[in-house]
Amino acid sequence: xxxxxxxxxxxxxxxxxxxxxxxxxxxxxxxxxxxxxxxxxxxxxxxxxxxxxxxxxxxxxxxxxxxxxxxxxxxxxxxxxxxxxxxxxxxxxxxxxxxxxxxxxxxxxxxxxxxxxxxxxxxxxxxxxxxxxxxxxxxxxxxxxxxxxxxxxxxxxxxxxxxxxxxxxxxxxxxxxxxxxxxxxxxxxxxxxxxxxxxxxxxxxxxxxxxxxxxxxxxxxxxxxxxxxxxxxxxxxxxxxxxxxxxxxxxxxxxxxxxxxxxxxxxxxxxx
Numbered sequence: 727x728x729x730x731x732x733x734x735x736x737x738x739x740x741x742x743x744x745x746x747x748x749x750x751x752x753x754x755x756x757x758x759x760x761x762x763x764x765x766x767x768x769x770x771x772x773x774x775x776x777x778x779x780x781x782x783x784x785x786x787x788x789x790x791x792x793x794x795x796x797x798x799x800x801x802x803x804x805x806x807x808x809x810x811x812x813x814x815x816x817x818x819x820x821x822x823x824x825x826x827x828x829x830x831x832x833x834x835x836x837x838x839x840x841x842x843x844x845x846x847x848x849x850x851x852x853x854x855x856x857x858x859x860x861x862x863x864x865x866x867x868x869x870x871x872x873x874x875x876x877x878x879x880x881x882x883x884x885x886x887x888x889x890x891x892x893x894x895x896x897x898x899x900x901x902x903x904x905x906x907x908x909x910x911x912x913x914x915x916x917x918x919x920x921x922x923x924x925x926x927x928x929x930x931x932x933x934x935x936x937x938x939x940x941x942x943x944x945x946x947x948x949x950x951x952x953x954x955x956x957x958x959x960x961x962x963x964x965x966x967x968x969x970x971x972x973x974x975x976x977x978x979x980x981x982x983x984x985x986x987x988x989x990x991x992x993x994x995x996x997x998x
Contacts, residue, residue, distance in 0.1 A: 739765075739772055760895035760964065766921065769892065858916065861948035862970050865915045865924060866935055866955060874933050876911025876926045886912075887985060893921050894940055896964045901981045906930050909978075918966070919943045929977035934969060936978050941966040963987060 880886035890898040907929040918939035958969040958976035
């Protein structure tokens with residue numbers, strides 16, 4: 727398939743989500759994404775819809791269509807006449823496109839229902855409902871109460887860094903952690919902004935959360951002075967990271983780095 731030399735913004739968004747842009751186009755689009763909050767919101771919305779459609783719009787299995795056709799009326803006479811046989815064949819020919827049309831209508835109806843639920847307005851990625859703003863302290867307490875389970879787990883480094891590139895405009899990775907620390911997974915928390923990504927982890931057997939968002943949106947940590955949790959802050963490229971922990975020193979922050987900052991050794995763990 728060929729594309730116009732200068733695709734329209736909507737076409738660029740679709741091509742970006744489908745990973746069909748060349749390197750130059752992708753870099754230009756990501757620069758626009760980093761500078762345009764409305765474009766980032768549209769990217770989130772389209773990504774949510776695409777993911778929901780992939781999960782919910784699975785077409786009917788061929789066996790299901792065969793079952794529908796097998797249930798069509800059949801002639802009762804043991805030796806049907808040619809006219810009756812022709813009538814049954816005509817009914818089967820009518821039912822086949824009807825069954826296919828019904829399947830298409832179900833898909834259209836499902837898509838409309840998804841769009842109604844995910845239409846314009848604040849949201850977090852499906853299947854999680856839009857969340858109200860919560861402080862870092864509230865997020866930590868809620869996660870502890872609910873079993874400290876992440877919303878999703880990245881299976882590879884590529885998936886992990888691509889999550890931050892798509893949502894926050896910069897790749898991010900975590901270097902090898904000490905033996906007494908482990909990353910559990912990621913979640914959205916609507917804390918710094920609605921795009922805040924929180925990483926759930928454990929260190930020394932204690933629960934730790936790292937909140938990550940764009941540096942330009944940072945207004946400081948949202949933890950009361952009387953909290954028994956400690957807050958540690960780090961800037962990394964265009965991002966700001968806050969580690970909320972019961973421990974006396976940051977155990978996760980030193981291990982984050984920007985894989986694209988190849989000329990700046992200070993971004994690598996252990997070099998600051």
